[in-house]
Amino acid sequence: MRFPRSAAALLLAGAVSTPVLADCKGLKIDKAWIPEAPPVAQVLAGYARLSNDSDQPLHIDAVDGADFGSVEMHQMSMAGGMMQMRPLTGLDVPAHGSTILADGGKHLMLMNPKHPFKAGDRSLLGFHCGKDVSHTPFTVRVQP
């Protein structure tokens, strides 16, 4: 009796709303790096590839790290010769797909670093998917 009911609940959830996982299951983060910035920089960028090998889309609603005052998700774009930066409320990673955080596009804005970073340093960032969190080390590298 228990099995059909949960199956029905799943079907119902699938039919009523877009199913987005409330955890980070399936989230894989690689190519995670921070371009080395001037020691006085109050803001650093974070780049990575976010992949989702699950059957459900993932939504990252916050990113944080102990080394930074705060972390924001941003979208850079060009419009009419203007460089525009806009905060994002989250990052979506499609099922069996990926989202790229890179120079000139979506990226992390790592604000108020608690100490200067130089090439080779690492910093752990937490990606929050609802109540779940996935931690990934980001390596500081000199920008090529």
Add this chain to the structure above:
Amino acid sequence: MGVWQDRYFIKVTPFLFIGRANQRGGDLHKVPNRSLSWALLAGFAVLIGIVAGLVVLRPSTVQIQSGTLLQQPRPIADFSLNGSDGKPYTKADLAGHWSVLYVGYTHCPDVCPTTLAQLKAVEKGLGAHAARIRFIFLSIDPERDTPEALGQYTHYFSPDFIAVTAPNAQLDALGANLGYVYEKVPGATPQSYLMDHSSALILIDPKAGLAGYLTPPFKTEALVSDLKQLVEKSS
């Protein structure tokens, strides 16, 4: 001169043709041959005009890959900015060398450091030519970028880069002159506001005239080749 020749022959030859035809009156059978000769001569002259035009005009026209040069450099009005060395940075500082001015701010994590890192690569690629070009980072965020901090930030990329900023009134006046714009955009918190800003690199010639714009996406090799060409042309 070439253009003048083209115009002269295009405008004048039809009149010559009509004059000859009328003068001959009834001797019509000769007109086609005469007019044919005139037409050939005119055509030949036009061709010479075009070739002369290309030869005469080409050496003075510099074609760049990374942007656009103005046909005539535009004068820049006097200005005074705050240099990171604590001294004023004025129009007089632009004289005697080419300048590449980049508009940005240090709280910009993505495009500004990427562009400055690229300009560092361009400076390296220029070799000896770099001595005749100044790279200027102009912060349009004077609220957060003090001249001193801006200098430390900029000199991380290259000790030769010039770092300047100014109160908004001066930035706006210079922007109207140089053709850059910027706008403050609220962020998630009052401290994390963002600045939208023009993305082009502004080219200023050794006579402190606005020479043109280099536009993204920037390619290091193309920038090096364009700047070398400009320096060589003005030598």
